[in-house]
Amino acid sequence: MNNDKIIVEKENKELLIITEALPSTDDRSLAVSYANHIKNCNKNNITAPYTTGQMISLNNIIKESYVTYSYFHTKISLNHKLIQRLKEGI
Numbered sequence: 001m002n003n004d005k006i007i008v009e010k011e012n013k014e015l016l017i018i019t020e021a022l023p024s025t026d027d028r029s030l031a032v033s034y035a036n037h038i039k040n041c042n043k044n045n046i047t048a049p050y051t052t053g054q055m056i057s058l059n060n061i062i063k064e065s066y067v068t069y070s071y072f073h074t075k076i077s078l079n080h081k082l083i084q085r086l087k088e089g090i
């Protein structure tokens with residue numbers, strides 16, 4: 001991988017709920033990390049139609065470890081109840 005071609009772009013703000021992933025040692029740890037993220041979403045009343053994605057640390061990208069996820073994330077709406085609770089300090 002050519003590290004000189006890594007760029008940073010400014011994007012519109014998005015709100016994400018994130019869940020830290022377990023160290024990726026096998027398919028089981030990946031499945032448990034994903035299940036933990038879904039539990040975190042359910043706990044905060046975040047359900048369909050939201051989609052789930054993964055975040056990979058820059059260090060893992062540099063090491064070309066493209067399936068060693070650091071976090072799972074789900075984009076949420078600005079109007080979601082979780083955002084309202086955070087604004088109210090609950």
